[in-house]
Amino acid sequence: RREQSALAHRVYITRKVPPEGLEIVRRCGRVKFELWDSDDPVPRDELLKKVKGVDGLLCMLTEKVDAELLDAAGPNLKVLSTMSVGFDHLCLDELKKRGIRVGYTPDVLTDAVAELTVALLLATSRRLIEAAHEAKTGGWGTWRTLWLCGYELANSTVGILGLGRIGVAIAERLKPFKVKKFLYTDVAPRPQLAEMINAEYVSLEELAKQSDFLAACCALTPETQGICNRKLFSQMKKNAIFINTSRGGIVNQEDLYEALSAGQIAAAGLDVTTPEPLPTDHPLFKLKNCVILPHIASASYTTRNAMSALAANNLLAGLRGSQSLTRHHR
Numbered sequence: 001r002r003e004q005s006a007l008a009h010r011v012y013i014t015r016k017v018p019p020e021g022l023e024i025v026r027r028c029g030r031v032k033f034e035l036w037d038s039d040d041p042v043p044r045d046e047l048l049k050k051v052k053g054v055d056g057l058l059c060m061l062t063e064k065v066d067a068e069l070l071d072a073a074g075p076n077l078k079v080l081s082t083m084s085v086g087f088d089h090l091c092l093d094e095l096k097k098r099g100i101r102v103g104y105t106p107d108v109l110t111d112a113v114a115e116l117t118v119a120l121l122l123a124t125s126r127r128l129i130e131a132a133h134e135a136k137t138g139g140w141g142t143w144r145t146l147w148l149c150g151y152e153l154a155n156s157t158v159g160i161l162g163l164g165r166i167g168v169a170i171a172e173r174l175k176p177f178k179v180k181k182f183l184y185t186d187v188a189p190r191p192q193l194a195e196m197i198n199a200e201y202v203s204l205e206e207l208a209k210q211s212d213f214l215a216a217c218c219a220l221t222p223e224t225q226g227i228c229n230r231k232l233f234s235q236m237k238k239n240a241i242f243i244n245t246s247r248g249g250i251v252n253q254e255d256l257y258e259a260l261s262a263g264q265i266a267a268a269g270l271d272v273t274t275p276e277p278l279p280t281d282h283p284l285f286k287l288k289n290c291v292i293l294p295h296i297a298s299a300s301y302t303t304r305n306a307m308s309a310l311a312a313n314n315l316l317a318g319l320r321g322s323q324s325l326t327r328h329h330r
């Protein structure tokens with residue numbers, strides 16, 4: 001037994017993970033793992049200590065994986081598995097330079113994220129949070145003709161910023177609401193995906209000009225950082241609704257605040273912000289036409305378990321040196 005444990009791969013897991021994933025790691029006899037047994041992120045100092053000498057690291061989107069962390073881990077580190085589809089917290093160049101394999105969790109969260117995006121879009125466009133608040137705080141006088149009116153999807157144009165699996169899944173769900181037209185923009189046309197939802201490729205400017213609903217579901221990269229800014233909002237229609245379930249970093253929040261408070265666009269629904277959590281005294285929280293959720297797009301029991309299982313399998317595949325790791329390709 002002593003020999004076996006000497007041969008075991010050492011792994012650090014940066015958070016309490018859902019049971020399915022944990023079970024997979026537990027059942028694998030050749031892994032000796034340590035876990036930050038909390039719902040909150042491991043403090044950076046602790047993380048830097050704990051990664052020393054590990055062969056594998058399973059992390060969340062809250063951990064910045066940069067040169068400092070990889071240096072602290074040292075040369076044994078073979079695989080980095082993140083329980084997220086987003087990878088903006090990973091310095092891919094540093095990982096590549098060191099030959100560390102990288103796993104992430106696409107696909108398994110597509111349905112949950114698309115579902116939440118539609119929920120957030122409807123909550124924002126039909127003013128559900130505001131309406132529920134009025135109902136329970138005495139604002140509900142009588143039935144009034146234009147009170148709490150919003151905007152409907154029927155006959156609308158929906159623009160998708162960043163067409164990937166999630167963008168397609170959002171459009172598929174919105175189509176039955178009788179959307180008239182789907183548009184999208186991306187770094188280049190994506191004809192195979194676009195064909196699935198009959199979406200037309202346009203420039204970012206056209207997307208802003210034509211969309212009644214603009215849903216951002218792109219990755220955060222140097223190219224998309226701050227892409228939703230004053231210029232974009234000023235090109236949008238006054239009745240337009242902006243929805244973001246990608247990353248807060250794609251939005252210039254000061255510009256969004258301006259656009260929302262000046263009535264340049266009708267409303268925004270955000271599942272992601274900068275920073276997270278967004279301080280409760282942030283000006284965006286003061287606006288009635290801004291619905292803010294605490295980054296819950298993938299938060300269903302099924303999906304979080306599936307993400308943890310995929311992240312665990314990626315970790316083990318990476319340790320084995322197998323090709324079945326769900327890798328991020330650039």
Ligand code: DGY
Nearest residue numbers: 061083084085086298
């Ligand atoms: C991700 O996976 O990147 C989401 O933001 C959280 O599930």
